Amino acid sequence: ETGVTQSPTHLIKTRGQQVTLRCSSQSGHNTVSWYQQALGQGPQFIFQYYREEENGRGNFPPRFSGLQFPNYSSELNVNALELDDSALYLCASRETSGGLAQGANVLTFGAGSRLTVL
Amino acid sequence: KQEVTQIPAALSVPEGENLVLNCSFTDSAIYNLQWFRQDPGKGLTSLLLIQSSQREQTSGRLNASLDKSSGRSTLYIAASQPGDSATYLCAVSAVYNQGGKLIFGQGTELSVKP
Numbered sequence: 001e002t003g004v005t006q007s008p009t010h011l012i013k014t015r016g017q018q019v020t021l022r023c024s025s026q027s028g029h030n031t032v033s034w035y036q037q038a039l040g041q042g043p044q045f046i047f048q049y050y051r052e053e054e055n056g057r058g059n060f061p062p063r064f065s066g067l068q069f070p071n072y073s074s075e076l077n078v079n080a081l082e083l084d085d086s087a088l089y090l091c092a093s094r095e096t097s098g099g100l101a102q103g104a105n106v107l108t109f110g111a112g113s114r115l116t117v118l
Numbered sequence: 119k120q121e122v123t124q125i126p127a128a129l130s131v132p133e134g135e136n137l138v139l140n141c142s143f144t145d146s147a148i149y150n151l152q153w154f155r156q157d158p159g160k161g162l163t164s165l166l167l168i169q170s171s172q173r174e175q176t177s178g179r180l181n182a183s184l185d186k187s188s189g190r191s192t193l194y195i196a197a198s199q200p201g202d203s204a205t206y207l208c209a210v211s212a213v214y215n216q217g218g219k220l221i222f223g224q225g226t227e228l229s230v231k232p
Contacts (some may be wrong), residue, residue, distance in 0.1 A: 004161075033219065033220075038186075040224070041224055041225075042122070042207055042209075042222030042223050042224045043188040043207075043209075043220075043223055044222075044224050045161070045219045045220065045221070048219060056219050059217070069166070088159075090161055090162065092162075106152075106164055106167055107164070107220070108164075109154075109161040109162055109164075110161050111161040112159075112160070112161050114159070
């Protein structure tokens with residue numbers, strides 16, 4: 001049973017709208033990563049947050065932004081939605097200690113939020 | 119730029135068969151490699167993680183190997199069962215990179231027929 005919860009599970013938006021996706025991580029997991037998975041593709045790294053600050057970003061435009069809160073929850077915000085933003089958005093968390101390059105790097109993934117942009 | 123490729127894209131086998139899934143990566147400077155399972159419309163479940171200093175990991179009927187120098191990993195599934203049907207993804211983590219950044223292959227969709 002995963003300790004990472006995402007909401008909503010499914011949602012439909014129209015082009016140009018804004019969306020906020022939420023993730024609740026396991027207690028003690030101070031690192032959260034967000035991924036976009038298009039149909040039939042592997043997940044693509046969007047960004048990572050560590051101790052409430054962005055720490056690493058993939059090849060995504062600034063209209064993709066995020067927040068991480070002290071209570072181990074986080075948000076992914078996408079502005080000016082485009083049709084190609086339709087995908088499964090995955091949140092993953094882990095406990096990081098002693099530096100970001102260390103640790104077993106075992107991420108716990110949530111079940112995802114399925115976004116459809118019309 | 120690190121790229122991860124998985125072959126084949128899809129595989130269908132009869133129940134009971136042993137099978138091998140392949141993963142290759144272009145940059146051997148990795149921190150570790152993981153194999154995940156993804157059921158349709160669901161999130162990812164970590165199956166095995168191999169650190170860069172290791173050659174293989176085993177869990178039950180699953181065995182994963184890693185050859186950094188050649189940029190290859192294999193996932194061996196013994197005595198396959200219909201419940202093994204899913205998409206299998208491999209992902210690498212780069213050395214000195216953000217720990218939560220994984221680079222994934224496109225996956226192999228496995229179907230085990232009863």
